[in-house]
Amino acid sequence: MAVPFRKATLVETTTKDIFCFICPSHCALKATFDGNGKMIKIIADSRGGMHCDICDAAKGPNTIPETHSHGKRLKFPMKRAGERGLNLWTRITWDEALDTIAEKMRYYRDQFGPESIALVLGEPKSMDYAFLQRFATFLETPNVITPGNYCGVQTGHADTFSIGTMHVLSDPEGDPGSIIIWGANPQNTGSNFRCYAQKDVARALKKGAKLIMIEPGKNRYCEKADYWLKPKPGSDGALAMGMVKVIIDEELYDKEFVARYTVGFDALKAEVANFTLDEVAAETWIDVATLREVARVYATRRPGMILWGNALENNVAALQVCRAVSMLRGLTGSVGVRGGELINTPAKFGRPGRFYFDKAHPRPTAKSIGKEFPIAMGAAYVPTQSLVRTILTDDPYPIKMAMCHVTNPILTYPDSVATYEAFMKVPFLVVAEIFPTSTMAIADIVLPAALPLEHDTIAYWPAWLGHIRAMPKVVDPPGEAWPDSKMINELAKRMGMREHFFENWEESLDLMLADSGMTYNEFCAIRVLGPTKHYLADNPDGYFKTPSRKFEFHSQQMAQLGLSPLPTFAELAASRFGAEAFEHYPLHMTNGKEGAYFSSGYRHIEAMKKHTAEAVCEMHPDTAARYRVKDGEMIWIESHKGRIQQRLKVADHVHPQVVVAAFGWWEPAAEDDEFNWRKSNLNILTDGDQPNCPATGSVHLRGVPVRVFAVEPPRPGADLPESAATQPVDAQDLELGNAR
Ligand SMILES: Nc1nc2c(c(=O)[nH]1)N[C@H]1C(S)=C(S)[C@@H](COP(=O)(O)OP(=O)(O)OC[C@H]3O[C@@H](n4cnc5c(=O)[nH]c(N)nc54)[C@H](O)[C@@H]3O)O[C@H]1N2
Numbered sequence: 001m002a003v004p005f006r007k008a009t010l011v012e013t014t015t016k017d018i019f020c021f022i023c024p025s026h027c028a029l030k031a032t033f034d035g036n037g038k039m040i041k042i043i044a045d046s047r048g049g050m051h052c053d054i055c056d057a058a059k060g061p062n063t064i065p066e067t068h069s070h071g072k073r074l075k076f077p078m079k080r081a082g083e084r085g086l087n088l089w090t091r092i093t094w095d096e097a098l099d100t101i102a103e104k105m106r107y108y109r110d111q112f113g114p115e116s117i118a119l120v121l122g123e124p125k126s127m128d129y130a131f132l133q134r135f136a137t138f139l140e141t142p143n144v145i146t147p148g149n150y151c152g153v154q155t156g157h158a159d160t161f162s163i164g165t166m167h168v169l170s171d172p173e174g175d176p177g178s179i180i181i182w183g184a185n186p187q188n189t190g191s192n193f194r195c196y197a198q199k200d201v202a203r204a205l206k207k208g209a210k211l212i213m214i215e216p217g218k219n220r221y222c223e224k225a226d227y228w229l230k231p232k233p234g235s236d237g238a239l240a241m242g243m244v245k246v247i248i249d250e251e252l253y254d255k256e257f258v259a260r261y262t263v264g265f266d267a268l269k270a271e272v273a274n275f276t277l278d279e280v281a282a283e284t285w286i287d288v289a290t291l292r293e294v295a296r297v298y299a300t301r302r303p304g305m306i307l308w309g310n311a312l313e314n315n316v317a318a319l320q321v322c323r324a325v326s327m328l329r330g331l332t333g334s335v336g337v338r339g340g341e342l343i344n345t346p347a348k349f350g351r352p353g354r355f356y357f358d359k360a361h362p363r364p365t366a367k368s369i370g371k372e373f374p375i376a377m378g379a380a381y382v383p384t385q386s387l388v389r390t391i392l393t394d395d396p397y398p399i400k401m402a403m404c405h406v407t408n409p410i411l412t413y414p415d416s417v418a419t420y421e422a423f424m425k426v427p428f429l430v431v432a433e434i435f436p437t438s439t440m441a442i443a444d445i446v447l448p449a450a451l452p453l454e455h456d457t458i459a460y461w462p463a464w465l466g467h468i469r470a471m472p473k474v475v476d477p478p479g480e481a482w483p484d485s486k487m488i489n490e491l492a493k494r495m496g497m498r499e500h501f502f503e504n505w506e507e508s509l510d511l512m513l514a515d516s517g518m519t520y521n522e523f524c525a526i527r528v529l530g531p532t533k534h535y536l537a538d539n540p541d542g543y544f545k546t547p548s549r550k551f552e553f554h555s556q557q558m559a560q561l562g563l564s565p566l567p568t569f570a571e572l573a574a575s576r577f578g579a580e581a582f583e584h585y586p587l588h589m590t591n592g593k594e595g596a597y598f599s600s601g602y603r604h605i606e607a608m609k610k611h612t613a614e615a616v617c618e619m620h621p622d623t624a625a626r627y628r629v630k631d632g633e634m635i636w637i638e639s640h641k642g643r644i645q646q647r648l649k650v651a652d653h654v655h656p657q658v659v660v661a662a663f664g665w666w667e668p669a670a671e672d673d674e675f676n677w678r679k680s681n682l683n684i685l686t687d688g689d690q691p692n693c694p695a696t697g698s699v700h701l702r703g704v705p706v707r708v709f710a711v712e713p714p715r716p717g718a719d720l721p722e723s724a725a726t727q728p729v730d731a732q733d734l735e736l737g738n739a740r
């Protein structure tokens with residue numbers, strides 16, 4: 001019998017250009033698809049037109065394909081089918097979900113005012129945040145909660161008050177004489193806030209730039225550094241003022257720049273006479289000789305480049321910390337010059353603010369919660385802890401409904417127990433998510449979100465970078481998942497806001513691009529529009545955008561907001577936690593972001609679990625010995641708020657009074673236990689209570705008083721180290737976990 005001829009099926013692969021959406025560095029990537037259209041691989045695209053390179057854990061390439069096809073992705077709208085937290089659900093249609101939400105929203109708006117409805121957002125992925133801000137505008141609720149109190153606002157506003165704009169980026173052309181990496185970890189988190197890629201750092205170092213690390217933990221740059229300072233967590237503002245003092249007292253500043261381009265130098269000079277370097281050393285743990293040397297290197301090896309990061313922003317005086325660091329740039333004339341830090345004009349597209357706001361519907365900030373924080377109100381966000389406090393106290397009014405998009409508050413807000421209690425108390429909670437999370441577990445309605453790449457969209461965040469990127473659809477979303485933008489657009493129609501929204505939400509893409517003169521399809525061919533950088537020499541009299549048209553050491557605008565017009569050592573050295581807090585809890589806990597994960601997200605991804613499987617904290621071996629805890633074992637970390645378990649890794653580089661803990665940990669497998677946010681979650685230990693940064697509402701997350709002890713309860717009568725002995729550990733209490 002003749003064997004029938006079979007044509008060999010050639011499985012053709014195709015590649016598509018994409019941008020990573022896992023973290024705000026937005027690396028350019030190439031995705032490969034098999035013949036069936038399944039995304040099988042992602043690699044870096046070094047010619048993709050973006051500024052940055054891939055994080056060490058390659059979390060974008062590893063996370064995106066698995067997230068897209070993961071079996072636990074949320075696929076259908078659901079309503080709660082049991083007690084909150086039991087994780088029991090009934091599948092419903094989009095119509096039922098949106099009709100239910102609209103009905104509740106109308107009821108609360110009419111009975112309690114629109115301010116009783118809170119829109120709770122995370123870091124923007126694509127158009128999600130823009131739609132939610134627009135929705136808040138026309139709903140007329142001032143209560144939009146974002147991570148602004150932790151992230152981007154503090155550094156951005158320090159630039160705004162000093163330089164006149166938040167669009168300030170490092171210049172990859174030209175050679176800095178010195179680089180300070182300050183509270184940032186480019187190895188894990190990409191190009192941090194100044195948009196200076198790791199390859200740029202490498203090139204500058206090769207050409208002889210001196211590297212100064214200000215880092216209580218460790219990353220690869222610490223070993224390359226000429227100086228590695230390990231300050232007391234949270235003392236960076238005092239450290240910056242110490243450097244300012246050395247530079248002024250030793251007359252190392254750029255006299256010509258200071259005379260021609262700055263205002264307020266005399267006031268700054270007067271301020272540094274108010275404290276001594278010994279006081280700085282006592283506050284920061286950095287000895288005077290090192291402080292002097294580092295200040296001299298930065299001031300004399302110009303231009304200096306300061307790659308600052310999020311650790312400076314999680315501080316009780318966050319805006320002033322960032323302003324203090326900013327003073328160094330002005331003193332050394334490192335702004336506006338080749339190889340320094342430059343003002344950029346954002347790419348030409350519809351400004352996001354125009355999409356968010358409407359003159360005829362000004363935000364009713366007088367009714368806003370958190371209105372005591374002037375920068376928060378100006379930047380259209382409510383600090384996260386203000387929401388929690390208001391829900392728990394009903395002061396100044398009750399919050400009846402919350403809608404969470406792209407955020408997991410139970411893990412990421414300070415004081416997780418209070419946050420949990422607050423979200424449990426809200427009468428109606430909607431969570432839009434891609435995966436089941438602890439916050440999703442206590443929702444009334446769950447909405448399944450489509451990733452960027454599963455729909456045509458654009459991305460413009462982080463706003464200070466001034467980029468806009470095309471994110472066309474390359475794969476179908478799972479099940480009935482919708483873009484967040486579509487959810488909001490359809491909800492808006494049901495809420496009587498049709499005239500302010502779109503028949504099809506995709507029309508918004510052309511609106512955002514209007515100023516560029518391009519349609520969405522034309523833009524997709526170009527992929528990215530970047531900012532234009534400017535040098536001081538080209539516009540010496542109009543370069544700075546401040547009211548004085550100069551670099552402002554002293555900011556009248558800040559004074560008008562009731563803030564100190566220039567950073568003072570007294571404010572920066574005032575601890576969030578008084579000395580007595582450290583009597584019971586003698587160690588200073590801090591954290592950086594995990595290398596393998598973005599905040600609390602993507603914890604389902606097997607490829608990344610292989611990289612980091614559990615929460616690991618680091619401590620000096622002498623400290624471990626003193627507290628009788630051993631390398632490799634689970635230990636308790638306890639603050640006045642509660643206690644958590646993390647696995648101990650002893651590490652010589654950690655200061656003996658410091659614990660570097662892991663952030664964002666929960667257990668995706670603990671499906672009937674709200675995904676166990678209680679066990680290892682750092683924010684059980686943090687405290688959102690006031691004082692917060694008076695400008696931005698920032699919370700002090702770096703430098704939290706804690707103590708540690710072994711998970712095994714100590715034998716009765718055992719010889720405990722002094723600090724653990726001051727508060728006897730009750731074995732039964734230990735077993736209960738995080739009792740407050
Ligand atoms: N892999 C990964 N990438 C991310 C994120 C993530 O979760 N994971 N998150 C994204 C987000 S939301 C942000 S805001 C950025 C943040 O990214 P970065 O700006 O890099 O900030 P962090 O990683 O929070 O902290 C940076 C470094 O500060 C150190 N540090 C801790 N306390 C102190 C201190 O008191 N003083 C000083 N000087 N340093 C301290 C930490 O050890 C850490 O190495 O990263 C983004 N990218």
Ligand SMILES: Nc1nc2c(c(=O)[nH]1)N[C@H]1C(S)=C(S)[C@@H](COP(=O)(O)OP(=O)(O)OC[C@H]3O[C@@H](n4cnc5c(=O)[nH]c(N)nc54)[C@H](O)[C@@H]3O)O[C@H]1N2
Pocket residue numbers: 121122123125128147150151310314405406407408409411412413414432433434435437449450451452484591592593598599600601602663664682683686701
């Ligand atoms: N102690 C301590 N606390 C911190 C920090 C710290 O360093 N230490 N860092 C702070 C900082 S800088 C930040 S920015 C915040 C971050 O805190 P959050 O804003 O809460 O961020 P994530 O934990 O990343 O949660 C984002 C959620 O969105 C989901 N998601 C992803 N893509 C989409 C999408 O397209 N649509 C929808 N609807 N959902 C999606 C993810 O699954 C994830 O659960 O945490 C802050 N909290």
Ligand code: SF4
Pocket residue numbers: 020021022023024025026027053054055058059060061188189190191
């Ligand atoms: S640094 Fe990593 S997670 Fe961030 S955009 Fe690049 S690949 Fe994605």
Ligand SMILES: [Mo]
Pocket residue numbers: 147150151152310
């Ligand atoms: Mo952040």
